[in-house]
Amino acid sequence: EIVLTQSPDTLSLSPGERATLSCRASQSVTGNSLAWYQQKPGQAPRLLIYDASSRATGIPDRFSGSASGTDFTLTISRLEPEDFAVYYCQQYGSSLPTFGQGTKVEIK
Amino acid sequence: EVHLVESGGVVVQPGGSLRLSCAASGFTFKDYTMHWVRQAPGKGLEWVSRVTWDGYTKYYADSVKGRFTISRDNSKNSLYLQMNNLRTEDTAFYYCAKDIRGSSGSYCFDHWGLGTLVTVSS
Numbered sequence: 001e002i003v004l005t006q007s008p009d010t011l012s013l014s015p016g017e018r019a020t021l022s023c024r025a026s027q028s029v030t031g032n033s034l035a036w037y038q039q040k041p042g043q044a045p046r047l048l049i050y051d052a053s054s055r056a057t058g059i060p061d062r063f064s065g066s067a068s069g070t071d072f073t074l075t076i077s078r079l080e081p082e083d084f085a086v087y088y089c090q091q092y093g094s095s096l097p098t099f100g101q102g103t104k105v106e107i108k
Numbered sequence: 109e110v111h112l113v114e115s116g117g118v119v120v121q122p123g124g125s126l127r128l129s130c131a132a133s134g135f136t137f138k139d140y141t142m143h144w145v146r147q148a149p150g151k152g153l154e155w156v157s158r159v160t161w162d163g164y165t166k167y168y169a170d171s172v173k174g175r176f177t178i179s180r181d182n183s184k185n186s187l188y189l190q191m192n193n194l195r196t197e198d199t200a201f202y203y204c205a206k207d208i209r210g211s212s213g214s215y216c217f218d219h220w221g222l223g224t225l226v227t228v229s230s
Contacts, residue, residue, distance in 0.1 A: 035216050037153075044203055044220035045153065056218060088153055092215035095167070099153040 002027055002091050006100035012108040019076040021103045023089035030093030032067045036074045039102075040085045048087075049074060079105070110134040110219040112204045117224030124194050124228070130187040130204030130221060138182035141213030144189050146200035147223070156202070157189065161211040172198075194228045201225050 032052035037045035049065035205217035
């Protein structure tokens with residue numbers, strides 16, 4: 001099983017600031033098959049990024065993803081009020097998909 | 109627009125059974141692999157099960173293997189999860205999720221339902 005470790009657990013930022021979220025895999029993720037989801041309270045997760053760096057349909061370009069070896073990064077270039085939420089990474093390169101524990105982006 | 113609507117979540121006693129349903133619309137259901145993903149209240153996400161477009165190939169997380177059965181009815185645009193021998197640790201929101209890849213399938217979920225809450229408690 002591939003374990004994904006997200007950091008930090010909580011990120012306290014102000015609107016307009018840049019957010020950088022990390023996700024480290026315990027082993028190589030085949031084909032950089034990694035996704036990022038956003039979840040707000042009482043809502044289902046929403047796909048933001050897939051294949052490590054491809055934006056899902058309708059996702060603003062302030063969201064971007066990148067990969068370097070087993071390290072993956074989600075960057076939100078300028079936080080909007082609606083971006084404060086919990087973010088999960090997920091790998092789907094193996095037959096057992098796994099999620100990270102989540103990073104909460106909160107208003108400072 | 110894709111819509112996934114789950115139903116069937118209730119309070120059930122340990123050892124009991126339950127069947128969840130997911131009604132799909134807004135896309136060609138029969139062309140896509142479908143999944144169930146769950147989330148215990150206040151906790152993280154866990155993939156539960158997957159079924160291929162034709163309903164023949166099914167996969168399960170170890171935590172539910174032998175107890176849960178996924179199925180689909182393409183004539184009704186519906187996905188199901190039969191849950192038997194339920195345990196307290198199965199308490200969670202259960203989400204129906206559409207695969208991003210179509211018939212070839214992956215484990216990347218581009219649309220999710222709102223979820224249905226299953227509570228296993230005596």
